[in-house]
Amino acid sequence: MHRADDELTHGRKVYVGNLDPESTSTELEEIFRRYGKLSNIWVARNPPGFAFVTFEDMRDARDAVEATDGILHREK
Template identity: 50%
Template structure:
């Protein structure tokens, strides 16, 4: 499992918005969007390669910062 950090989010972004963006690349395990304070989220993937594909495809889009979470195990099937 790998976890991706998404920063610089508009406070109005929902779990559904992120699911729609990230599903273009891969199957998502879970999405969690912070509300207090707003502006960031974590998305989990089963496969580390899927996380890397999503990072390459979405980092910088909409002004987002997308990177592998520092707490991610970095391993996938």
């Protein structure tokens, strides 16, 4: 099994959508690190507007999803 598939299967990788195109991995780290230890952040650039944040523990990923749902939208 591919590592990315394994992370998705075990619930550690969180999709973050509808991001401002100027969002950075540093901004996402500031938001998500309060929920647990992060192992990776990947921000799409072409096309922009989404990212994947991977936690070391799936429980932290679940907590982050519940706590941040809908709060990452910037006013345009």
